[in-house]
Amino acid sequence: MTPQPPPEPRNADGETRRVGVEIEFAGLHPHDTAEQVRERFGGEVVVVSPHRLKVEGTRWGTFTIELDTQYAHPDAEVLEARPKDDSEWERHRHQMRVEFHNRTRELIGDVVTGLVPTEIVCPPIPWDELGELDTLFTALREHGAKGTEESLLYGFGLHLNPEVPSLEVASLRDHLRAYLLLAEWLREQIDVDITREMLPHANPFPKAYALKVLAADYAPDLDTLIADYLADNPTRNRELDMTPLFAHLRPDYPHELFRNRLVKARPTFHYRLPDARLSQAGWGSAVEWNRWVEVERLAADKEALARRSAEYVARHTRSPLVRLWLRLRRWVRRS
Numbered sequence: 001m002t003p004q005p006p007p008e009p010r011n012a013d014g015e016t017r018r019v020g021v022e023i024e025f026a027g028l029h030p031h032d033t034a035e036q037v038r039e040r041f042g043g044e045v046v047v048v049s050p051h052r053l054k055v056e057g058t059r060w061g062t063f064t065i066e067l068d069t070q071y072a073h074p075d076a077e078v079l080e081a082r083p084k085d086d087s088e089w090e091r092h093r094h095q096m097r098v099e100f101h102n103r104t105r106e107l108i109g110d111v112v113t114g115l116v117p118t119e120i121v122c123p124p125i126p127w128d129e130l131g132e133l134d135t136l137f138t139a140l141r142e143h144g145a146k147g148t149e150e151s152l153l154y155g156f157g158l159h160l161n162p163e164v165p166s167l168e169v170a171s172l173r174d175h176l177r178a179y180l181l182l183a184e185w186l187r188e189q190i191d192v193d194i195t196r197e198m199l200p201h202a203n204p205f206p207k208a209y210a211l212k213v214l215a216a217d218y219a220p221d222l223d224t225l226i227a228d229y230l231a232d233n234p235t236r237n238r239e240l241d242m243t244p245l246f247a248h249l250r251p252d253y254p255h256e257l258f259r260n261r262l263v264k265a266r267p268t269f270h271y272r273l274p275d276a277r278l279s280q281a282g283w284g285s286a287v288e289w290n291r292w293v294e295v296e297r298l299a300a301d302k303e304a305l306a307r308r309s310a311e312y313v314a315r316h317t318r319s320p321l322v323r324l325w326l327r328l329r330r331w332v333r334r335s
Contacts, residue, residue, distance in 0.1 A: 061123030
């Protein structure tokens with residue numbers, strides 16, 4: 001599928017905007033996955049640890065492939081710790097501790113292979129080259145990779161990290177507004193798998209937050225935008241996770257979530273909603289990018305955005321009796 005152009009295809013520096021892509025799946029070991037990446041895009045496979053590899057030097061940069069659990073990989077704090085003193089005995093004991101830690105994590109990875117997904121974290125890719133990335137998804141499927149729909153146990157997702165077109169607060173607010181208005185439509189288009197609906201990783205935004213952001217007089221500065229977001233969404237588990245972007249803009253913001261090592265600061269939206277439908281021929285990152293572009297198109301259409309925001313606020317602030325009457329009237333008309 002051909003990726004559709006967003007309203008603002010280039011960033012503030014005049015370069016083609018890029019998209020980070022993350023995908024989870026079962027059925028293919030990280031080593032085999034890394035070879036598929038290398039065969040498609042070149043580069044060199046580097047083994048970081050038994051269940052974490054990188055493919056460096058591809059046309060776009062470095063791919064990371066790993067089992068998606070921290071317990072299958074050595075802990076950096078253990079590896080970077082120093083012996084308590086410079087005695088030979090303490091150095092020897094420290095080395096034994098590191099070796100035991102590495103071996104234990106390797107064994108955990110061996111045990112959970114097949115139970116936890118393999119994850120690919122792609123380097124930022126120009127939006128108009130996402131169709132080429134999808135050749136990798138086709139190859140993975142042909143080599144046995146299994147997507148979300150293959151099992152009730154597979155709550156796998158595809159995450160897109162589109163580079164923001166602007167860091168201006170009004171632009172960020174408008175993209176949030178557009179997403180809140182289109183969230184239900186996106187869920188219907190994606191037909192989100194029941195397993196992922198039950199898991200917390202891509203929860204919808206609270207209605208109270210949507211009403212706050214969609215109010216006609218909502219014109220926050222950056223700190224207010226962040227504070228309002230965190231007041232109603234003190235979590236990474238939102239279908240559109242804004243914490244990486246906010247951490248990029250305000251790394252010193254006084255909130256514990258910004259100190260979470262899983263929050264990676266970057267100038268992107270973190271769109272977590274799509275399933276990883278690797279088993280479905282024709283599906284890929286371009287399909288989900290094209291759905292995302294509808295959010296950006298609405299954000300860019302100020303008149304439509306204001307009109308639909310007002311309609312949303314009016315619809316969701318009517319009294320229960322009025323809402324019941326309107327539903328009955330629609331039912332009578334359809335009868």
